Amino acid sequence: MEWFKRKPAPPPTERKEIPDGLWTKCNSCGEIIYVRELEKDLWVCRTCSFHFRIRSTDYMDILLDADSFTEYDVGLLSLDPLQFKDSKKYPDRIAEARKKTGRNDAVIAGIGAIDGRQVSFAIMDFSFVGGSMGSVVGEKIARAIERSLDRQVPLIIVSCSGGARMQEGILSLLQMAKTSGLLARLSETKIPYISVLTNPTTAGVMASYASLGDVIIAEPGALLGFAGRRVIEQTIGQKLPENFQTSEFFKDHGFLDKIVHRHELRKTVALLLDYLSQ
């Protein structure tokens, strides 16, 4: 009864960034893969379908028509309203992230097209302070929703985030309210919102706009959830199920509409837009 056995999901642990050598080893099955080939396969292992973490710009290449994207709100910059300092000062942390990623914050937003259909598109970038949501991310997402409303075009948000950005305290928490409030307005129109979840999408982002799509899809094996694994283990001293907080777990419990292989991502989103657009 082979079909009866469920394929165990890869452990939702921290995965390596994109490899830069000639050969690399699959994090899940251990297969040695030629990097050029992996790149051609959109960073999905041919043997076990493990999805490597990719850059936000890679997703834009996968999802959007070539040269269709215009970025907006590039000039939004984080300030330090709490004068927050842990091991580093918050402004230093931001400066480092900007240098490392060449981006101003953890989300890129603008107008693009999918199969010629204009969309308001926003994508989060985990490499920028864990994709965390502070005032800038919240404002950019808010404006992306407003662009959908103004232009009457579908909204697509690709999430990838550890949650609200602690260094901006309560202001980060309330970005959940800001974004969800605008989605409340969108939900009263006939403009579709597709929420695409990638590895990982958790906490404050998961408990706001990521969970509010008309359709919510995710890549296989992504870490999805509200509370962190460590917090749950500490709070309740329970052993956590093997596939806990994965895409598969979320879908099984009815909170994810569809798991979509990266190779099918563009086609699926395009088809959804076709079904839902006026």
Place this chain on the structure above:
Amino acid sequence: MAAGGFYLEFEKPIIELEKKIREMKEFSSGGGVELNSEIISLERKLEKLQSEIFSKLSRWQRVQLARHPKRPYTLDYIQLIFSDFLEIHGDRGYADDKAVICGFGKLEGEKVLIVGQQKGRDTKQKLERNFGMMHPEGYRKALRLMRTAARFGRPIVIFIDTPGAFPGVEAEERGQAEAIARNILEMFKLQVPIVIIIIGEGASGGALGIGIGDKVMMLENSWYSVISPEGCAAILWRDNAKAPDAAEALKLSAPDLMQLKVIDKILPEPTGGAHRNHQLAAQIIKGELLVSLEELKQLSTEELLRRRLEKFRAIGIYDEI
């Protein structure tokens, strides 16, 4: 009361002086003039001591006050503020989450829905109330009843007092993130005035899941933040004992939030904190509820909802070049 003789470390000098005054009063009940003047001078000293300690509370001290085991909880306020309270249970989907209380009540005759997280006083109650930590069905129960209230034109009064949404396996299985997100979105659509008062702890998504309203106010010694001081300390310093430092860093006190333009008003507490005088704390809240609801009732539904969205739309501090 289970919390019997409990006091916080910084309350100790006050408690001791009070005890001394009480003893002297008992001793002097026969009436010696000399002793009476002594008592009066001690009472003055007490007043001075109290204002000294409470005028410069650290953020961590406020967190401790917000968690004081004698602090009034949602049910205490319900009893002291509303009449004819009628509790309604269950989310009609899975269960009745006892960490949140929902029901109708009358505020000087005005019929309202009351929603509030409830903590327990003794161990049995604490477990029954799950320490005020809601599961998804709690958020769904609150939303179901808020929709009912909106349909029948009843304003909504919300008391926030939670150390966080429950982080557990079942909570994840039943969609904690979805439940909170859904509530936040739907609360922007409720066509009745919503007044929110943070009475104790306002921890993260657990608080925000019933935290969208037209007026958001905080009691003087409550806190509201993206994460608890302990959670923040565990992540950033890998040490729960650094919670007092985290409380400072997070700027989670009512004055901080007023400055960050996140709340509308700070409600003063009785001298020494709300736990020293439940009656007075309730009176202060009641007065504010009456004023706020009267004010909000003047607005058309359209105006009410437009302002509600604008209020949260405006939150955030950033630069734009």
